[in-house]
Amino acid sequence: MTTEPVKDLTTDYDIFDPGYVKNPFPAWAELREKCPIPRTERWGGSWMPTKYEDLFAVARDTDHFSSQNPLVVPIEPPEGFDESSGEGQQFLGVGAPPISSDPPEHTWTRRLLLPPFSVKSVQKWESMTREHCRSLIDGFIDEGRCDGAADYAQQIPPYVIAKMLGIPSDMSGTFTSWVQEFLEFGLQNFEMAADARNKILTFLWQQISEKKEKPSDDLISYLIQSEVDGSPVPDTHVLGTCFLILVAGIDTTWSSIGSALWHLAQNPEDRHRMMNEPEIFNTGIEELLRAYAPVTMARVVTADVEYGGCPMKAGDKVLMSFPAGSRDPDVFENPDEVIIDRAKNPHIAFGAGIHRCAGSNLARMEMRVAIEEWLKRIPDFKLENPEGVTWAGGQVRGPREMPVVFG
Amino acid sequence: MKVRVDSEKCQGHNRCFALAAELFELDEYGYATATDDGEVPPDLDDKARLAIENCPERAIEIVGDGD
Numbered sequence: 335m336t337t338e339p340v341k342d343l344t345t346d347y348d349i350f351d352p353g354y355v356k357n358p359f360p361a362w363a364e365l366r367e368k369c370p371i372p373r374t375e376r377w378g379g380s381w382m383p384t385k386y387e388d389l390f391a392v393a394r395d396t397d398h399f400s401s402q403n404p405l406v407v408p409i410e411p412p413e414g415f416d417e418s419s420g421e422g423q424q425f426l427g428v429g430a431p432p433i434s435s436d437p438p439e440h441t442w443t444r445r446l447l448l449p450p451f452s453v454k455s456v457q458k459w460e461s462m463t464r465e466h467c468r469s470l471i472d473g474f475i476d477e478g479r480c481d482g483a484a485d486y487a488q489q490i491p492p493y494v495i496a497k498m499l500g501i502p503s504d505m506s507g508t509f510t511s512w513v514q515e516f517l518e519f520g521l522q523n524f525e526m527a528a529d530a531r532n533k534i535l536t537f538l539w540q541q542i543s544e545k546k547e548k549p550s551d552d553l554i555s556y557l558i559q560s561e562v563d564g565s566p567v568p569d570t571h572v573l574g575t576c577f578l579i580l581v582a583g584i585d586t587t588w589s590s591i592g593s594a595l596w597h598l599a600q601n602p603e604d605r606h607r608m609m610n611e612p613e614i615f616n617t618g619i620e621e622l623l624r625a626y627a628p629v630t631m632a633r634v635v636t637a638d639v640e641y642g643g644c645p646m647k648a649g650d651k652v653l654m655s656f657p658a659g660s661r662d663p664d665v666f667e668n669p670d671e672v673i674i675d676r677a678k679n680p681h682i683a684f685g686a687g688i689h690r691c692a693g694s695n696l697a698r699m700e701m702r703v704a705i706e707e708w709l710k711r712i713p714d715f716k717l718e719n720p721e722g723v724t725w726a727g728g729q730v731r732g733p734r735e736m737p738v739v740f741g
Numbered sequence: 742m743k744v745r746v747d748s749e750k751c752q753g754h755n756r757c758f759a760l761a762a763e764l765f766e767l768d769e770y771g772y773a774t775a776t777d778d779g780e781v782p783p784d785l786d787d788k789a790r791l792a793i794e795n796c797p798e799r800a801i802e803i804v805g806d807g808d
Contacts, residue, residue, distance in 0.1 A: 448770040453755055616759065620795075678794040680756075686797050690752040695771070 344369035348376050349406060349630075349653070350522065355727030359670055362658040371642045378408040380632070380651040381644055384658040386665045386682065388642055392633060392652060393687035398641075399633035399652060400436050401689055402429075406632050406653055406729045407521050409528075425535045428570055430578035433631075433689065440688060442562055447575060447692050450498075450553055456696045459494060463700055466493050467707040475711060475740070479718065482599065483736040487592035490704050491584045494696070499576065500552025501541060513584045518726050531577075538576045542569060553579065579693070586629050587697045589732020590683075591704045593626035594619075596733050597672060598705070599717045604674040609709045611675075618674045619702055624681035625672045627657035628731050631685060656682045657731065715740045742781040743805040744789055746773045750800035757792035757801060764789055779804060 340348050343361055348354060354361055362384050365372050370385045383389050392399050429435070432443035449455060470489050474480035492506035492513075512530050514520075520527030541554055549555035557572045598605040608618045635650040646652070660681040661669040667678075684691035691697065717723060718737040726734050746757070746765065753771030757764070763785055765773045781789045793801045 445770060448753065452769060452771050453758065453767060620756075677791060680795050680797045680799075682797050684754065684797075687752060690754055690797075695755060 344372045345374070346376065347372050347374045347382060349382075349728050350377065355731065356725050358657070358727070358731070359661065362655070362661060363670070366658070366662060371644050373644065377406075378651065380406070380653045381646060382653040382655050382658075383642070384655055384662075386659040386662040389654055389656060389659040389682060390686050392641070393654065393682075393685060393689065396436055396440075396688060398636055398639045400636050401440075401631075401633060402434055402436065403634055403651075404430075404433055404631045405521070406630055406651075408651065409521070409524050425532065425539075425573075428535060428577065429574045430581065431571060431574050432692070433578050433582060434574075437688070443571070443575070444688070444692065446557070446560055446562065446567065450556055451692050451694075451696055453695045456699050459498060459696070460699055460703060462497060463490070463494050463703045464707060466490065467704050468711075471707060471711045478741065479737065479739045481736055482595040482715075482738045483588075483592040483733045486708070487588045487595060487704070487733075488585075490591060490700055491587040494700055495580060495583045498553045498696075499541070499579065500545065500550055500554055509580060509584060513581055517581060517585060517729055521728050534577055534580060535573060538573055538580070542572055542576070582691075583693050583696065585726075585730050585732070586691075587693075587700050589628035589726070589730050590623060590626065590697065591701050592733040592736060593628065593731075594622040594701065594705055595708065595738070596717070596723065596736060597622060597626065598709075599715055599738050600720070601672070602714070604672065605709060605713070607674055608705070609713060614675045615706070616702065617676065617679075619698065619705065620679050620681065621672055621674055621676045623683040623698075623701070624660045624666070624676075624679055626732075627660045627681065627683035629683070629685075629691075630655050630657065630729060630731075631689070654685070656685055712740050742783075742786055742789055742803060743779045744775050744781055744793070745779050745802055745804045746775055747800045747802065748772065748774070750798045752798050752800075754797055756795045756797070760795060761785065761788040761792045764792065773800075775801075 340346050340351055343365055365384045371381055371383045373381055383392055432440045435443050470486055474485055492509040493503050496503045496506045512534050515526050515530035520530055545554045546558055554576060557567060557575060560567050608615050631654045633652045635646045635648055637648050639646050660683055663669050684694040715738045718739050723733050724735040751772050755771055757773050758767050764776055764781060766776050767773055
């Protein structure tokens with residue numbers, strides 16, 4: 335683990351550097367200019383494309399760039415750790431399909447997952463999401479303040495995911511902790527990540543067993559009852575996909591909602607336009623998704639390849655900085671400005687190619703409803719202390735503590 | 742104008758449908774096709790262009806002037 339200050343971004347970038355996590359935009363602008371696919375030896379070593387075209391090309395080249403391990407840092411067991419013993423052994427080999435799959439497995443695993451996340455399917459969760467947002471706001475509006483990240487943004491996706499999976503929604507706080515232990519703090523702490531993974535898988539495994547006995551109208555039951563080539567989907571596959579839904583559907587969306595509120599708190603004109611010009615509301619949501627795209631996924635190089643003049647070796651990690659690509663001046667005019675009615679906006683906040691975020695329709699619905707309900711009740715608000723906002727980064731970037739005051 | 746969605750390129754982002762529901766439809770997986778064999782009524786030309794410009798996969802192409 336390196337803690338030396340970064341001297342040269344082009345050869346030594348650090349995705350966990352606190353300054354970079356807080357404000358990565360100048361670094362991306364510098365890199366796109368000087369060295370669009372930088373290399374670092376930190377955190378297990380990686381390449382990081384920062385131009386839209388390069389990200390697009392790598393995302394499409396699934397022959398050279400595998401998705402088998404999409405985490406941005408290799409989570410290495412400490413020396414002497416025996417994976418095949420201890421409490422995690424029953425879950426050895428459980429992946430997170432389709433995000434961790436390559437073709438041909440990817441094709442059927444993704445087709446299995448897409449229908450319940452279609453535009454039409456997610457509509458049925460909208461009124462429940464809206465009710466939940468309203469009750470969250472009821473809980474703090476009289477106090478004249480809240481933490482926009484912890485009390486609001488963070489409370490929405492785990493509740494919605496619990497409802498969709500058919501799990502009691504009082505589990506949503508627990509889900510949040512598990513996902514943070516796995517995907518946020520766990521990226522720098524193997525034991526914490528492994529423990530969180532075990533807790534999530536153990537819990538889901540039990541839910542799957544119960545729903546096999548008593549199926550209901552929920553996503554776990556849908557997966558159990560689905561068939562592939564005439565046979566039921568294997569239980570370990572259902573488990574892996576449920577793991578993905580939980581881990582990928584929580585801090586990603588809450589980060590986007592949080593960043594949107596962070597922006598709107600500081601830009602009264604944008605929030606007034608979004609409130610008063612309904613025809614640009616969805617355009618505004620897309621622009622906030624673009625400007626504050628939260629997610630970086632990784633690929634692993636399958637065989638030595640030279641890409642963009644970079645000698646990539648088999649096994650190298652490539653960090654897909656979709657957030658950097660979504661601010662590329664070659665594609666987006668004034669990319670570092672939020673233009674709330676930006677008409678041309680083919681952003682890649684949800685990735686590109688065959689791994690386009692399967693939950694993008696759900697994420698958009700949650701974000702739209704969360705912002706609509708907030709602006710209806712709290713049209714004016716500001717950050718209590720702009721410097722005091724804390725950010726998480728690495729795999730998923732978004733605000734974690736963000737006190738706001740109303741009025 | 743006449744448009745076509747390249748099914749090899751479409752990854753189901755659904756941006757076209759969100760911007761121009763009159764011109765595109767989605768299957769149960771979210772993959773898009775152009776409605777009415779791709780014919781774009783003249784008053785929807787701007788919407789069609791907006792859909793083309795916002796597709797992250799560049800999957801929509803203009804295939805003719807239309808009838």
